[in-house]
Amino acid sequence: xxxxxxxxxxxxxxxxxxxxxxxxxxxxxxxxxxxxxxxxxxxxxxxxxxxxxxxxxxxxxxxxxxxxxxxxxxxxxxxxxxxxxxxxxxxxxxxxxxxxxxxxxxxxxxxxxxxxxxxxxxxxxxxxxxxxxxxxxxxxxxxxxxxxxxxxxxxxxxxxxxxxxxxxxxxxxxxxxxxxxxxxxxxxxxxxxxxxxxxxxxxxxxxxxxxxxxxxxxxxxxxxxxxxxxxxxxxxxxxxxxxxxxxxxxxxxxxxxxxxxxxxxxxxxxxxxxxxxxxxxxxxxxxxxxxxxxxxxxxxxxxxxxxxxxxxxxxxxxxxxxxxxxxxxxxxxxxxxxxxxxxxxx
Numbered sequence: 001x002x003x004x005x006x007x008x009x010x011x012x013x014x015x016x017x018x019x020x021x022x023x024x025x026x027x028x029x030x031x032x033x034x035x036x037x038x039x040x041x042x043x044x045x046x047x048x049x050x051x052x053x054x055x056x057x058x059x060x061x062x063x064x065x066x067x068x069x070x071x072x073x074x075x076x077x078x079x080x081x082x083x084x085x086x087x088x089x090x091x092x093x094x095x096x097x098x099x100x101x102x103x104x105x106x107x108x109x110x111x112x113x114x115x116x117x118x119x120x121x122x123x124x125x126x127x128x129x130x131x132x133x134x135x136x137x138x139x140x141x142x143x144x145x146x147x148x149x150x151x152x153x154x155x156x157x158x159x160x161x162x163x164x165x166x167x168x169x170x171x172x173x174x175x176x177x178x179x180x181x182x183x184x185x186x187x188x189x190x191x192x193x194x195x196x197x198x199x200x201x202x203x204x205x206x207x208x209x210x211x212x213x214x215x216x217x218x219x220x221x222x223x224x225x226x227x228x229x230x231x232x233x234x235x236x237x238x239x240x241x242x243x244x245x246x247x248x249x250x251x252x253x254x255x256x257x258x259x260x261x262x263x264x265x266x267x268x269x270x271x272x273x274x275x276x277x278x279x280x281x282x283x284x285x286x287x288x289x290x291x292x293x294x295x296x297x298x299x300x301x302x303x304x305x306x307x308x309x310x311x312x313x314x315x316x317x318x319x320x321x322x323x324x325x326x327x328x329x330x331x332x333x334x335x336x337x338x339x340x341x342x343x344x345x346x
Contacts, residue, residue: 010175019096019140019179019200023085025192027062032155033083034163035114036101038135046104046112053170054079054163055104060114072161080160081114084192086153087140091220093212094143095153101137109134120185133184140179140200148172152212243330245272246322251332255339259302266305266312266338270320273299280321289313305336312338 022029037049037056047056059080061067069077087096103111110117111134118133141159144150148169150158162173179200185191210218232238248270250257259267270279279292279301289307306312313336320332 010172011177014204015142016178016202016204017089017091017142018202020088020090021085021098021138021140021179021198021200022088023192023196023198025084025195027082027084029086030062031083031086031098031153032157033081033097033116034099034156034160035079035081036099036137036139037079038101038103038111038137039105041105044105049079049104052101052174054160055102055114057104057112057114064113064115071164072157073164075164077160079114080156081116083116083138089142089152089212091211092209096143097141097150097153097156097159099139099141099156099159101135101139103135106131106134111135117191118184120187120189122184132182136183138179138181138183139177141173141176142178144176150176239327242274243322243324243328246330246332247271248320248332248334251334253305253334253336255337267302268305268334268336269300269302270322270332271300273301273322274324274327276325278323280323282319282321283313284317284319289318305338314338 024030035055035057036052037045037054038051039045039049040051042048042050045051045056049056056078058066059069059077060082062082064081069080071077081100083098083100085098087098088094089096100116102114102116103109105111109119109121109131116136116138118136119131121131121133123129124131141150141156143152148158148162150162150173159173159176162169181198183198206220206222208219211220213221215221248268250268253268257266257268259269261267273279273294275295275297277294279294280288281290281303282288290303291308292301292303294301315336315338318334318336320334322330322332324330
């Protein structure tokens, strides 16, 4: 109830940050970490440690040997070890404190040595007890500016002080936990034989907040990757797709279109045109009625339904041929019904 009640209620989704967790064999990059008890039965847990509280075992160094370390309060440290990697808040650039758990009852699954060394065992035994690799759960903590004030990565020193204090202080410390997961060893692999990165992402509105970097005045700086979106020249499929977009509207034309500006105006549009192209319009007998040489950034062309000597065309079917240099050609079939001249408009 201590952790799944008030600690959870005090954790707001708005405080969640995108985080990278990096696993590496480079010990110089390892993180000093708290080690929690994952066994939820105090009778079976080493030293009678309660679930999700510090392991009842002296702290160890990076090689798993007792190191005799003391806490900020000057007491010998228990339940402290080293996590083989680090966590980074990718929004602010801050390195974060990280902790892990282990089940001290599962000594055969490396659960009793204060080292982050999960196995690949999911379950075992006649009753198929969940092993989860020794329950080496991982926890990532954010920094806070309110009670309690918790810094960015300090080797869990301040967090440890809270977890080694009263129940209220433990609850306040756990309230700053923003991510938790259950990583396990991949079957057939040895631990840390490769470098691995876990990317934890959350979407949130763009905002102005202080970062750990001096770049951009300490404010967020967003970058956008356009990889794969660049223009590809000579791509046959793309060229065919572009030609297929060329169209004529309205089609069919029944003596009126929304593009017309008055009673004496007849007008249709040829749309989705490239900057340079030649448009030739023929009747069904193959007679050239009109030709346009387009060379401007506008993506459409207006035809006033007149031939090359400015005489209105007759009702019928017409072929509109569009030739794009270096790309290809497209032919459209268009049908138009012409209206008689409106003498009342004079």
